[in-house]
Amino acid sequence: xxxxxxxxxxxxxxxxxxxxxxxxxxxxxxxxxxxxxxxxxxxxxxxxxxxxxxxxxxxxxxxxxxxxxxxxxxxxxxxxxxxxxxxxxxxxxxxxxxxxxxxxxxxxxxxxxxxxxxxxxxxxxxxxxxxxxxxxxxxxxxxxxxxxxxxxxxxxxxxxx
Numbered sequence: 001x002x003x004x005x006x007x008x009x010x011x012x013x014x015x016x017x018x019x020x021x022x023x024x025x026x027x028x029x030x031x032x033x034x035x036x037x038x039x040x041x042x043x044x045x046x047x048x049x050x051x052x053x054x055x056x057x058x059x060x061x062x063x064x065x066x067x068x069x070x071x072x073x074x075x076x077x078x079x080x081x082x083x084x085x086x087x088x089x090x091x092x093x094x095x096x097x098x099x100x101x102x103x104x105x106x107x108x109x110x111x112x113x114x115x116x117x118x119x120x121x122x123x124x125x126x127x128x129x130x131x132x133x134x135x136x137x138x139x140x141x142x143x144x145x146x147x148x149x150x151x152x153x154x155x156x157x158x159x160x161x
Contacts, residue, residue: 007073014066018059025055061139064093068147079152086148093140101132 022031028042051058071085099106106127114120 011066011070018062061143064143090144100130
């Protein structure tokens, strides 16, 4: 299986930009991995907003593109496989966003054994305290489509070379 390190590096870069948004533009008490750290990492009140209003939904766009590229980077597959990767992450991300809209129902689906596992322990709280936004859905769909088009274009370009 061939690993595409370029996709992986782009994915990590996009996740890094998303991390900057959470560190600079979001209150630390609203970001699980920021407030759960044993040290201060937030620059929320120390610096002006870096991303402005777009920072409210940009992480959803960046996350899905990054997850698609990271997955495609470790899976050597053709265009059908790449489409499957895009659809997989599209359904996962939309599911989590809709879970915030239907918070009580989504939180009720979280198994109790999540409570003792790092990151998964926050799943129930994510649904109960998160905020649903239709712009997040639009960012997720747009990111999925653009990532898919990028992968198909890149695959076609590589085959032609």
